[in-house]
Amino acid sequence: MTLDVKICGLKSPEALDAAILRGASHVGFVHFERSPRHLALSAMAELAEIARGRAQIVIVTVDPGDDLVDKICGEVRPDWLQLHGKESPERVAAIKDRSGLKVMKALAVSTYDDLLPVDAYRPVADALLLDSKRPKGSVLPGGNGLSFDWQILAALDPAIGFMLSGGLNADNVSDALRIARPAGLDISSGVESAPGVKDIGRIHAFFDALERSLERAA
Numbered sequence: 001m002t003l004d005v006k007i008c009g010l011k012s013p014e015a016l017d018a019a020i021l022r023g024a025s026h027v028g029f030v031h032f033e034r035s036p037r038h039l040a041l042s043a044m045a046e047l048a049e050i051a052r053g054r055a056q057i058v059i060v061t062v063d064p065g066d067d068l069v070d071k072i073c074g075e076v077r078p079d080w081l082q083l084h085g086k087e088s089p090e091r092v093a094a095i096k097d098r099s100g101l102k103v104m105k106a107l108a109v110s111t112y113d114d115l116l117p118v119d120a121y122r123p124v125a126d127a128l129l130l131d132s133k134r135p136k137g138s139v140l141p142g143g144n145g146l147s148f149d150w151q152i153l154a155a156l157d158p159a160i161g162f163m164l165s166g167g168l169n170a171d172n173v174s175d176a177l178r179i180a181r182p183a184g185l186d187i188s189s190g191v192e193s194a195p196g197v198k199d200i201g202r203i204h205a206f207f208d209a210l211e212r213s214l215e216r217a218a
């Protein structure tokens with residue numbers, strides 16, 4: 001089984017290297033000022049050079065305007081833009097056209113009805129990321145370390161290869177794979193010691209747990 005694994009919210013070369021050396025297919029850098037994982041474009045550009053050619057570089061944004069899209073393309077040169085706001089399918093298509101990048105659209109899920117927009121986004125997004133809903137009181141549309149009821153995903157057409165995110169960690173990754181059957185996993189808070197602080201020990205523990213789960217499933 002090949003599985004994409006994205007480690008998101010990386011801020012240091014050490015954590016970035018650990019994620020890539022353990023096999024992350026994608027590495028994510030967050031550009032959202034209210035996030036404890038926020039990085040300026042110049043800092044992202046430096047980290048991107050460490051990752052380039054070793055993992056897919058993903059920049060996480062929330063309802064980015066055209067100016068920001070252009071700056072990210074020019075200064076960071078990522079492989080992917082992750083759209084984690086309220087971007088419509090038309091806006092996703094426009095950002096993809098403008099940037100020439102692959103686009104990952106995040107959808108917030110807590111009930112079966114939240115899967116209804118999947119059909120509208122599939123034709124325009126290169127990947128769909130199914131994440132939990134923002135809890136009351138949080139300023140973050142993602143990165144809250146909360147999972148949702150993965151049983152809901154049984155309603156999805158199995159041909160839809162989605163990335164799963166929201167509260168994944170070493171303790172629940174086995175259940176996540178068994179219940180949700182995702183094509184990829186996206187993890188941030190679950191490999192941190194505090195909001196925005198990646199913990200290399202937890203990155204190793206996550207990949208150890210993932211490898212054990214995949215071996216059992218083989």
Ligand SMILES: O=C(O)c1ccccc1N[C@@H]1O[C@H](COP(=O)(O)O)[C@@H](O)[C@H]1O
Nearest residue numbers: 008035084142143145165166167188189
């Ligand atoms: O991580 C953030 O701070 C963030 C900010 C704004 C949009 C998205 C963000 N993170 C994304 O949230 C999911 C789940 O993260 P977690 O594992 O539950 O902490 C992941 O896709 C991040 O890219």
